[in-house]
Amino acid sequence: MSHQFPHTIETKYGEKINFLRMDGNRRLLAGFCKPMAGPGMHTHWRQDEGVTVVKGKIGYHILGEEPRYGGPGDSVTFKRGVPHRFWNAGEDELHITGWIDPAENVVFFLSTLYDALNRGEGNRPELFDGAYLTCRYRREYDAPEIPGFVKNVIMPVAYSIGLLLGKYRKFKDAPKPY
Numbered sequence: 386m387s388h389q390f391p392h393t394i395e396t397k398y399g400e401k402i403n404f405l406r407m408d409g410n411r412r413l414l415a416g417f418c419k420p421m422a423g424p425g426m427h428t429h430w431r432q433d434e435g436v437t438v439v440k441g442k443i444g445y446h447i448l449g450e451e452p453r454y455g456g457p458g459d460s461v462t463f464k465r466g467v468p469h470r471f472w473n474a475g476e477d478e479l480h481i482t483g484w485i486d487p488a489e490n491v492v493f494f495l496s497t498l499y500d501a502l503n504r505g506e507g508n509r510p511e512l513f514d515g516a517y518l519t520c521r522y523r524r525e526y527d528a529p530e531i532p533g534f535v536k537n538v539i540m541p542v543a544y545s546i547g548l549l550l551g552k553y554r555k556f557k558d559a560p561k562p563y
Contacts, residue, residue: 390405391406396422400499401417401418402499409485410488411484411487412488412492414483416480417479417480417481420476423470423472423473423479426468426474426530427469427470428529429491430525432485432486433462433464435461435486436520438459439481441456441457441475441480442455442475444474445470446470447463460530468527490560493519494518494522494526494560497518498510498514506522513546517544517552518542520540525563
């Protein structure tokens with residue numbers, strides 16, 4: 386599955402990412418979040434991520450540390466393997482620029498995740514696509530707030546049922562996990 390760039394994705398929860406272009410191994414992007422919106426706690430095992438605030442106020446939290454805040458011109462880097470989250474901590478739209486290095490499967494993964502979130506309920510992705518992403522790309526991405534029983538039992542069972550039902554034919558050209 387290839388995307389033309391720039392490529393834009395957004396959730397019904399107020400997050401938007403414009404994947405712009407490559408710079409070496411880095412995927413450059415621009416992001417926008419409505420007040421209090423932003424990705425949940427997550428880990429990317431293979432990529433570093435950096436963001437710089439263009440406009441607004443960012444809140445960010447590295448698991449095990451106190452939340453921090455920044456404004457225009459402030460930058461933060463999230464190292465691979467470190468659970469983190471960020472959100473719009475202000476009253477106006479947050480605009481950031483950023484990068485993910487190496488880019489690898491990030492555009493496919495986040496595009497599929499945003500689509501599943503938009504079809505899901507209660508800030509949860511649609512079950513079968515969520516199970517697909519959780520199981521297939523488990524060595525690349527993690528959501529530490531998902532209970533272990535759900536990740537290790539429910540999602541693999543849902544993934545297996547999805548395989549039996551042919552739910553993943555649409556992903557026949559999906560990138561191979563690393």
